[in-house]
Amino acid sequence: MKRGETEKLKFALYWAASCGGCEIGVLDIDEKILDFAAAANIVFWPVAVDTKYKDVEAIEDGNIDVCFFNGAVRTSENENMAKLLRKKAKVLIAFGACACNGGIPGLANVANREEVFDIAYLDNPSTANPEKTLPRTSTEVREGSLTLPEFYDVVKSLDQVVDVDYYLPGCPPAPQLISNAIDAIVQKKLPPKGSVLAPLKSVCDECKLKKSEKKIGEIKRMYELKELDPDRCLLEQGIICMGPATRGGCNARCLDANMPCTGCGGPTPESSDQGARMISALASILGIEGEEKMSQEEVEGMIAKVIDPLGTFYKYTFPTSIINRKVMK
Amino acid sequence: MKKKMENEESIREERSFTKAESTKGNFEPSIIGFLCNWCAYAGADLAGTSRMKYPPNIKSIRLMCSGRVDPVFVLESLKRGVDGVLVAGCHPGDCHYQSGNYKTNRRIVLLKKLLDQLGIDPNRVRFEYVSASEGQKFASVVAKFVDELKTIGPNPLREER
Numbered sequence: 001m002k003r004g005e006t007e008k009l010k011f012a013l014y015w016a017a018s019c020g021g022c023e024i025g026v027l028d029i030d031e032k033i034l035d036f037a038a039a040a041n042i043v044f045w046p047v048a049v050d051t052k053y054k055d056v057e058a059i060e061d062g063n064i065d066v067c068f069f070n071g072a073v074r075t076s077e078n079e080n081m082a083k084l085l086r087k088k089a090k091v092l093i094a095f096g097a098c099a100c101n102g103g104i105p106g107l108a109n110v111a112n113r114e115e116v117f118d119i120a121y122l123d124n125p126s127t128a129n130p131e132k133t134l135p136r137t138s139t140e141v142r143e144g145s146l147t148l149p150e151f152y153d154v155v156k157s158l159d160q161v162v163d164v165d166y167y168l169p170g171c172p173p174a175p176q177l178i179s180n181a182i183d184a185i186v187q188k189k190l191p192p193k194g195s196v197l198a199p200l201k202s203v204c205d206e207c208k209l210k211k212s213e214k215k216i217g218e219i220k221r222m223y224e225l226k227e228l229d230p231d232r233c234l235l236e237q238g239i240i241c242m243g244p245a246t247r248g249g250c251n252a253r254c255l256d257a258n259m260p261c262t263g264c265g266g267p268t269p270e271s272s273d274q275g276a277r278m279i280s281a282l283a284s285i286l287g288i289e290g291e292e293k294m295s296q297e298e299v300e301g302m303i304a305k306v307i308d309p310l311g312t313f314y315k316y317t318f319p320t321s322i323i324n325r326k327v328m329k
Numbered sequence: 330m331k332k333k334m335e336n337e338e339s340i341r342e343e344r345s346f347t348k349a350e351s352t353k354g355n356f357e358p359s360i361i362g363f364l365c366n367w368c369a370y371a372g373a374d375l376a377g378t379s380r381m382k383y384p385p386n387i388k389s390i391r392l393m394c395s396g397r398v399d400p401v402f403v404l405e406s407l408k409r410g411v412d413g414v415l416v417a418g419c420h421p422g423d424c425h426y427q428s429g430n431y432k433t434n435r436r437i438v439l440l441k442k443l444l445d446q447l448g449i450d451p452n453r454v455r456f457e458y459v460s461a462s463e464g465q466k467f468a469s470v471v472a473k474f475v476d477e478l479k480t481i482g483p484n485p486l487r488e489e490r
Contacts, residue, residue: 110446276400279443283435291431292422303438310446322404327448327485 009065012044016078017105018071022096023047025172032179039186064088068095072105073156077149086162097171097264099158102319106155109325113153157320167196171264174250198249203261207252209233214285219305234260245278264316273322275313358412358478360387365395367425368460369417375464383468384475396429400440410487413453413478420458
């Protein structure tokens with residue numbers, strides 16, 4: 001170890017139930033990664049550095065300065081690592097939509113373990129599993145017993161398992177937000193505990209598309225639009241865009257690519273439930289023209305075009321919403 | 330007026346029907362009512378001052394407009410174990426703020442779709458138009474809702490608590 005290196009900040013990065021996109025997201029900060037490398041000593045990052053669980057266990061409690069934890073908590077392994085890293089890290093940051101709000105894996109809360117296993121291992125056209133083998137926590141073989149982490153019934157966000165210091169939302173977090181966070185850490189200018197390291201305003205506030213009076217005649221999907229006006233608010237063109245209910249910080253980069261916002265930034269600060277917020281916003285402007293002449297059937301027909309409210313409005317936040325799992329019979 | 334009478338007739342019929350059907354004898358549903366100041370709350374008030382009888386299962390909350398009902402209110406109520414949520418506002422065209430009732434109607438329709446996906450019976454949430462002069466209608470809406478909830482049964486989210 002070179003002299004002076006001990007003074008570097010000790011960093012850990014870990015992934016739980018996630019796709020790995022957040023790991024790539026860290027590299028999206030481009031040349032800023034060099035500043036990061038100059039300021040930080042990576043003590044644990046399974047994707048990039050060869051370190052094992054026992055290396056983390058060997059670290060003294062509270063001796064990691066900052067841990068970026070991405071992914072939701074789905075298995076006992078996720079939970080154990082969350083608890084271990086909480087113990088070892090001074091500052092634990094929920095990194096990305098899954099750690100902050102459960103993310104896409106969280107949508108599995110419409111089912112339980114049994115149903116998930118059914119689809120994944122049994123009742124699936126591309127799966128041949130005649131012996132109906134399912135993952136088990138322990139299997140006896142000749143050489144001894146083999147173990148697997150337990151697969152939980154529900155998906156949880158990181159803060160439903162351990163105490164979280166900061167949240168960095170996004171799927172993955174926008175490069176600007178990551179480098180702002182790293183700057184704040186290096187300069188020791190972190191906001192009060194519990195803060196979300198992103199702006200307070202919604203995506204619409206950052207969106208460059210032209211917005212006029214909000215009214216939608218009919219909800220459309222992208223392919224149903226005869227012609228997309230690339231300069232006009234997508235919501236006004238009938239495309240469901242989660243912008244009004246979603247925290248910004250991403251500079252509306254999906255909208256720059258003519259794609260509607262799907263809500264990865266999570267709820268805005270004044271709202272606890274992103275989906276309810278969007279239901280309210282969308283229903284207010286849908287069919288507003290001639291609403292006094294509309295029959296109940298027409299209203300229901302119009303709303304019926306929202307095919308999947310749960311998957312659309314709670315795409316990234318189901319586990320942290322008010323009713324955070326399906327009522328199972 | 331005639332139409333109203335017929336309506337009540339059918340409500341009464343339905344009520345006796347659901348009562349006979351109900352097997353969950355002593356379950357008393359709890360209902361939270363979000364009532365608009367100008368119509369539904371005044372209607373509920375009229376039902377009270379005219380000494381009309383209706384089940385005591387409803388706890389009313391007065392709002393300035395049914396348009397104030399955020400889906401969060403409904404979800405939070407259900408989460409905390411209430412068996413039914415009644416949202417009542419002015420008749421179409423009568424909203425004191427012009428269009429709050431239309432918006433809430435659409436919100437509730439969309440919210441019911443969500444509740445269905447969440448495994449919660451959408452009939453636990455009800456949107457009704459009750460004017461300030463319809464004390465009788467308010468009483469019968471509550472009575473009918475109570476009966477319906479008795480057949481639906483207790484809120485499963487309450488059992489989980």
